[in-house]
Amino acid sequence: EAREGTIEGLWKVGDLTRDLRIQSILIPGMGGEPIGRILVFQDITSERELDRAKSALLSAVSHELRTPLAAIKGYTTTLLAEDVDWDPAARREFLQIILEETERLTRLVNNLLDLSRLEAGALVLQRQPYPLEAILARVQRDLRVDSHPISIQLPPDLPPVDVDPARIEVVFRNLLDNAIRYTPPGTPITISATIADGVVVVRVHDEGPGIPPEHRERIFDRFYRIPGHIRSSGAGLGLAICKGFVEAHGGRIWLAEDGPGATFIFTLPTWKDEDGGADFDRG
Known part of the structure; x- marks a missing residue:
């Protein structure tokens, strides 16, 4: 007996695996009897990944x-x-x-x-000119890190950044929390900044084992955690939030290819004075 229905399953070709939904729809003839069938294939991989x-x-x-x-x-x-x-x-x-x-x-x-x-899309930024060293001072005070020495290297002429300081504090806090979590106690963490192409380029570097190559493309995905890592904990939200906050300020964030250790780099806009130039005297 011909039937209609829907089934779901995995489709594998080589190294490619996709979740598929297949729907069978009968085509009725003049007398009502089925004269054919339509099969609708739907890729539901994204839907299933969201469920997972x-x-x-x-x-x-x-x-x-x-x-x-x-x-x-x-x-x-x-x-x-x-x-x-x-x-x-x-x-x-x-x-x-x-x-x-x-x-x-x-x-x-x-x-x-x-x-x-x-x-x-409901994030509201309270942007203002703010010195980067003041943001880092607040982050260090709140984290109270004793297990890892933190070195901050900022040029004396670094201009204030045009940011919501509370959001950028979260970015630093999450990056430092990751560095502390994935590196042995006692290993140093270095935060540095430079000016390039009119933006502040910030680097957060640790001297731990680094990020395995197979996980580099996914570390900024929400809920993603490096599987099997002895220090892997948390809900997998920190780096996704870093990416969202940095991009909300018009910047970008990425993981440097060079090692050893892990180096996260992100950009922040500098504060512009009323004439449109960077204000180097504020803060």
């Missing part, structure tokens, strides 16, 4: 929420225990851990909100 990305996001976010929440609950319960009188040093240590885990939750929630705004 959503599943990966839910899994990653669930894990990322569970870890700090467990720490916060555990140390709060410990502090509230009536049968133990903790000394001030121990209480301060527990409270510091609670603070750090709360900040970790805040960053995750902010990343999710930022990604939502970027994808909805």
Whole structure:
């Protein structure tokens, strides 16, 4: 008996794999009996990749929420225990851990909100002339990194950048967080900047193992994480948000081909004075 229907499956040719949806539609004759069939082939690879990305996001976010929440609950319960009188040093240590885990939750929630705004086209930039060194000072203060020495190398005549400082702080914070996560403790991280073709070119370099070649093209994809890496954690949102924020400012971001280590490079517009020239005296 002839039937109509829809099936989905994988189509493989060599190294190429695609998700296909095949729909069968009968063509009725004058008497109503089928006289032919139409097969409609639809490539649904993007749709399936989005479904897989959503599943990966839910899994990653669930894990990322569970870890700090467990720490916060555990140390709060410990502090509230009536049968133990903790000394001030121990209480301060527990409270510091609670603070750090709360900040970790805040960053995750902010990343999710930022990604939502970027994808909805609802990101509003509060641009102003701002010295890059001031942005970096705030990032260093908030990160409180003790495990990796951070070197900042900026030329003395670097002009202020025309940016939303809060968004560019997120870019630096995410890049530094990645560098810290994927490199051994004690290895240095270098942030440098130069002027080229009227824009500020920023480099964030670490001396870790670098990004494997097979993952270079996808590292800026949302939800993407390097599989099997012992330090691979997070929801895979950081670099996607970096890309979105930099491009919203009219810049671009990429991974340098040279090694060792990983070097992320991005551009930012310089502040123009009323005459249209770069203002080198601000900040």
